[in-house]
Amino acid sequence: MSHPAIVSGGSAAAPVPLHEILPWAIFVGLLFVLALYFVGVEEGAVSIFNSSYVHEFVHDGRHLLGFPCH
Template sequence: MIDTALNPAIEPTPIPLGEWLPWAVFGGLLALLALYFVGSEQGATSLFQGMYVHEFVHDGRHLLGFPCH
């Protein structure tokens, strides 16, 4: 009797595709944006003038293996 009281049979319910798909797309876009800023925000493809973004993500570039100098 104690075993059934402590371990109730809870059935997991699946999450519908319509609920998690927008969050997955949003996360993917954020990841691509972060990859752009870490990987290629300098030189000809620069969105911002100066080297502020490059210097901000400089150590992350080396950590991820992007060459920058």
């Protein structure tokens, strides 16, 4: 019985080219920066939203990551 990850002939799988990984890496990086903004910066002074709903939603995560908020 052959293993599904092994290509016939015993050769290893080809590496994924950088031009195929780069768009996904940029997308994940932008999502990370957006999440970091909402957890770390969205507090009221430079907030996108006028209410404190975002601040209260990420409040515990903010303290867990070491961002001061009061």
